[in-house]
Amino acid sequence: MFFLKDLPTQRMLQRYAAEHPEMDVDKVAAALTMMRRASVLIRALDAYFAAFDLSLLRFLILIVIDREAADARLTIGDIGRRIDVSKPVMTRTLKRLADGGLIDIAPDGADKRSKVVTLTAAGQDRLARTLPGYFKMISGDMATAM
Amino acid sequence: MFFLKDLPTQRMLQRYAAEHPEMDVDKVAAALTMMRRASVLIRALDAYFAAFDLSLLRFLILIVIDREAADARLTIGDIGRRIDVSKPVMTRTLKRLADGGLIDIAPDGADKRSKVVTLTAAGQDRLARTLPGYFKMISGDMATAM
DNA sequence: GCTCCTTTCTTATCATGATAACCATATCGC
DNA sequence: GCGATATGGTTATCATGATAAGAAAGGAGC
Secondary structure, eight states: OOOBSSOOOHHHHHHHHHHOTTOOHHHHHHHHHHHHHHHHHHHHHHHHHHTTTOOHHHHHHHHHHHTSOTTOOOBHHHHHHHBTOOHHHHHHHHHHHHHTTSEEEEEOSSOTTOEEEEEOHHHHHHHHHHHHHHHHHHHHHHHTTO | OOOBSSOOOHHHHHHHHHHOTTOOHHHHHHHHHHHHHHHHHHHHHHHHHHTTTOOHHHHHHHHHHHTSOTTOOOBHHHHHHHBTOOHHHHHHHHHHHHHTTSEEEEEOSSOTTOEEEEEOHHHHHHHHHHHHHHHHHHHHHHHTTO
C-alpha cells in the first residue's frame, strides 16, 4: 500500500468540489487522511514484523490460530476465511510458516481434503515475542489521533 | 492490502490486555477498525479504477500531474516524491501510462538526466471521467463513519 | 451406486510492490 | 578543470498480492 505523501489541501479540494457537486469536501478529506494514516501504519508494522521474520499476513495467521479455543481444529480454509486473502496465498504462506517451524500442517482425519493447522511451541513463542511491540505501535499511532 | 475480516472482540482484546499492560484496548480497537476500513475502501477503489484501465497508483499519478500549476514541469522524480512509491515502480508505471497514451514523457532540456511528464488530452479526459465516481465512493464510505 | 455438483487445496501465471546495482549526467571541492 | 560525490532514471530480481483452472474427495439426486 502507498498513498500521497502530501494530501490535497483544503483549497484544492474546494476547487475540485466546485466542478464536482457530488463531492463532500470534509468527507473526502477525512477518507484521504484515513487512508494515508493506514498506509503509514501498515508500512511501519511490516517493517517491525520483518525483524521477527514475519509479515503482516504471517503475523495475522499466527494470531488467528492462537486466538481460537485450545481444542479448535482450524483448517487452511478456516484461516483464509478469517483473513481477507485468497486461497493460493494462504497455501503459499502457510507452507512458508511450516518450513520455518512455526506451525504444523496435518491431514484432517475426518475429511481427507482438509488439513488442520496448529501453532508449534516455536510459533507460540514467536507470536508472544511479537505482540508487545505490535500493541505498542498501534496504540502509539492512535495516540496521535485520539 | 488485506486485513482480518472479523476484528477481535472487545473481550478478546481485554484478555490480551491482561497479559500486555502496555496495551490500550480502545486505541488498539480504533487502529484495527481504521485499517480494516482503509483495506476495504482501497479494494473497492481499485476495482472501480480497473473499469477505467487504471489502478490506484495510475490514478494518483494522473491526479498529481493534473493538480500542478499549468506551467509546472514535473519530472519523474517529482511525481515519485509526491507519492509514496519507489523509483522503479514509477518508471514502469509511467511507461505503461505513456503506452496507453495518457501521458507524455519528454526529455528535459535543462537537465539531460531528467524527463518531464505531462498529461495528454486523453489523460485529462480519462481523469475527468474517473473523478466523479471516485469522490462519490470515498464520500459514501465516510458517510457511514461520520 | 452412478452421475453431477460442490468443496478443499494446489499449481500455473500474472500484476505490482520493493531493493540492489548500474549508467549517465550534474555538481562540489580543491 | 578534474576527481569524488550526488542525483535521475533504468534494469534485474525478488516478494507477495490476485485469478484461472485442475486434482481429489465429499455429498446430493436419482
